[in-house]
Amino acid sequence: xxxxxxxxxxxxxxxxxLARLEAKVKEEFHDDAMMFELHFxxxxxxxxxxxxxxxxxxxxxxxx
Numbered sequence: 001x002x003x004x005x006x007x008x009x010x011x012x013x014x015x016x017x018l019a020r021l022e023a024k025v026k027e028e029f030h031d032d033a034m035m036f037e038l039h040f041x042x043x044x045x046x047x048x049x050x051x052x053x054x055x056x057x058x059x060x061x062x063x064x
Contacts, residue, residue, distance in 0.1 A: 001033070001034055001037050002037050002038075002041060004037060004040070004041075007041055007044060008044070011044045011047065011048055012048070013044070013047070013054070017054055020058055021040070021043055021044070021054070021057055021058065022040060024057065024058055025039050025040045025043060043057050
Protein backbone atom coordinates (compact mmCIF):
# COMPACT_ATOMS: atom_id res chain seq x y z
CA UNK A 1 0.00 0.00 0.00
CA UNK A 2 2.72 2.45 1.05
CA UNK A 3 6.42 2.38 0.21
CA UNK A 4 7.49 1.46 3.73
CA UNK A 5 11.10 0.75 2.76
CA UNK A 6 11.51 4.28 1.40
CA UNK A 7 9.78 5.79 4.43
CA UNK A 8 11.98 3.79 6.80
CA UNK A 9 15.14 4.91 4.94
CA UNK A 10 14.02 8.52 5.01
CA UNK A 11 13.32 8.36 8.74
CA UNK A 12 17.05 8.31 9.48
CA UNK A 13 16.50 5.82 12.30
CA UNK A 14 18.78 2.83 12.88
CA UNK A 15 17.57 -0.55 11.65
CA UNK A 16 17.29 -1.97 15.17
CA UNK A 17 15.15 0.98 16.27
CA LEU A 18 12.92 0.61 13.20
CA ALA A 19 12.53 -3.11 13.91
CA ARG A 20 11.49 -2.42 17.51
CA LEU A 21 9.02 0.27 16.44
CA GLU A 22 7.59 -1.98 13.74
CA ALA A 23 7.13 -4.85 16.21
CA LYS A 24 5.44 -2.51 18.69
CA VAL A 25 2.91 -1.29 16.11
CA LYS A 26 2.31 -4.84 14.84
CA GLU A 27 1.31 -5.87 18.38
CA GLU A 28 -1.76 -3.71 18.02
CA PHE A 29 -2.57 -4.16 14.33
CA HIS A 30 -1.20 -7.62 13.47
CA ASP A 31 -4.33 -8.67 11.59
CA ASP A 32 -4.82 -5.47 9.59
CA ALA A 33 -1.97 -4.64 7.21
CA MET A 34 -3.35 -1.29 6.13
CA MET A 35 -3.91 -0.07 9.69
CA PHE A 36 -0.44 -1.29 10.65
CA GLU A 37 1.17 0.63 7.78
CA LEU A 38 -0.83 3.77 8.50
CA HIS A 39 0.02 3.81 12.19
CA PHE A 40 3.66 2.86 11.59
CA UNK A 41 4.00 5.79 9.18
CA UNK A 42 2.32 8.09 11.69
CA UNK A 43 4.81 7.05 14.38
CA UNK A 44 7.79 7.61 12.06
CA UNK A 45 6.41 10.99 10.99
CA UNK A 46 5.85 12.10 14.59
CA UNK A 47 9.39 11.08 15.52
CA UNK A 48 10.82 12.91 12.51
CA UNK A 49 8.81 16.05 13.38
CA UNK A 50 9.94 15.89 17.00
CA UNK A 51 6.47 15.54 18.49
CA UNK A 52 7.20 11.99 19.70
CA UNK A 53 10.44 10.48 20.93
CA UNK A 54 11.55 6.94 20.18
CA UNK A 55 11.35 6.22 23.90
CA UNK A 56 7.74 7.41 24.02
CA UNK A 57 6.85 5.37 20.94
CA UNK A 58 8.31 2.23 22.49
CA UNK A 59 6.73 2.79 25.91
CA UNK A 60 3.70 0.78 26.94
CA UNK A 61 1.61 3.94 27.03
CA UNK A 62 2.28 7.19 25.21
CA UNK A 63 1.57 10.25 27.37
CA UNK A 64 -1.38 12.38 26.28
